[in-house]
Amino acid sequence: MPERRRGAALEKALLDASWEELTANGYARFTMDAVVKRAGTSPPVLYRRWPDRDELVRATITHVLQQNRVDTPDTGSLREDVLTLMRTINATRVEAITLMSVHLAGYHQETGTSPGDLLAAGHEKSADVLFDRAVDRGEITPEHLSERIKSLPFDLLRHEILTTFAPVPDHILEEIVDTIFLPLLR
Template sequence: MPERRRGAALEKALLDAAWEELAANGYARFTMDAVVQRAGTSPPVLYRRWSDRDELVRATIARSLEENRLDVPDTGTLREDVLTLMREINATRVQFITVMSVHLAGYYQETGTSPRDLLATGRENSVDVLFDRAVDRGEIKAELLTERIKSLPFDLLRHEVLTTFAPVSDDVLEEIVDTVFLPLVR
């Protein structure tokens, strides 16, 4: 007989099951019952924590975003910082990007949110550090940094991933940074 899970271990198992269900079947077919079955628990256990599917999806997304946050590189140049971060995303986050964008499309429609809204949460404490350092080093002009421009290289990476559902070549990453992004901030 399996050991009874409690507290943080139980919550982790439930949220892991919810993420697996979203990844496997998408939001449209996401049900509390499917999560219960996948987690090997009972409905009351799940409903004590989250009263409905949207609440569970929000908790699942929040936890997944927190778990998938990457360390911000500090290579000494903006070009290498952005490329290093993009390479890490490209190497480790293709499935995450796909689930967040494609499998949760119905959720975004129902709630009026977007992947950009969710991904921007807490971004000020991470990617913005990269740009602040580049401004301090005199590499770029702060007045040229709009939110759209700061997100541009990562938006283009996400576009490439969602076009192919696979990691993109390093040549494409360098083209995004050198040809599209850097000329906008210098």
């Protein structure tokens, strides 16, 4: 008889089963019952934590992004920090970004969210740290840092990934940073 899961181990098993269900069948065919079956548990165990599939999907995406958290680079310059973070995302997240966008189209339609809403959580804190360091070093001034400008290089990276379903060539990452992003901060 398998050992009974509890607490964090049970929650991880449920979220892992939910991710497997999403990637195997997409949001349109995603059901709480399918997750229960895949996780080998009972409906009350799942419903106690997430009352509906939208909340479960959001928790699942957050879980997946936290498992694949990217370290915040500290190279000594904003340009290199942003490029390093973009290169890391480019090297490690193309499949996740593509899967989330393709498999969760119905979720975004039903909830009024966008892929960016879910994915932003993955780089928000890292990006904020990068910009705070750049301000502290005197590379940029805070008045040039709107939320739109801070998210711009990562939004453009995501756009490139979603239009090609492939990692973005390094020369394009450099072009995004050098010819679009950094000039806005000057």
